[in-house]
Amino acid sequence: MVIPCSGIGKVHGLIGREATYRVTDGLAYDKTATLCLALLVKGDPEAVEAVQRHRCITIDGCAKACAQKNVEMSGGRVAKAIQVAEAFRNFRGARPGTATALTEDGWKISEAIAQSVHCEAAELLGVEGTVR
Numbered sequence: 001m002v003i004p005c006s007g008i009g010k011v012h013g014l015i016g017r018e019a020t021y022r023v024t025d026g027l028a029y030d031k032t033a034t035l036c037l038a039l040l041v042k043g044d045p046e047a048v049e050a051v052q053r054h055r056c057i058t059i060d061g062c063a064k065a066c067a068q069k070n071v072e073m074s075g076g077r078v079a080k081a082i083q084v085a086e087a088f089r090n091f092r093g094a095r096p097g098t099a100t101a102l103t104e105d106g107w108k109i110s111e112a113i114a115q116s117v118h119c120e121a122a123e124l125l126g127v128e129g130t131v132r
């Protein structure tokens, strides 16, 4: 499971969500899935079961780590916790865009995160035989 934070109103959140879709709809569409973080927050049984049954990679916009914390509070297993803000360190001076639209820089950061998540998922696949 690849689970981004909500991050509404911040470019960091948009980068995390786009990175998630790049993995779950593209790079590893047949091996990964995502879910709405709000379902976990409200204790939806299917969402809670999903994070408890599968290894999770969380993508958070900032150090508040809402996705990571909510997966953990739901009894889920966080195999890798990624923070978009940290990814910015490799893109000094980047102008990523806004909360609603990424620039070329923003898409580059999102793609780098997606590649990292894809590698992590592939590693989990090798270790566990499945990431779903």
Ligand code: SF4
Binding pocket: 005, 006, 007, 008, 010, 012, 013, 060, 061, 062, 063, 064, 065, 066, 067
């Ligand atoms: S981790 Fe940061 S950006 Fe993401 S939802 Fe929480 S406060 Fe917002």
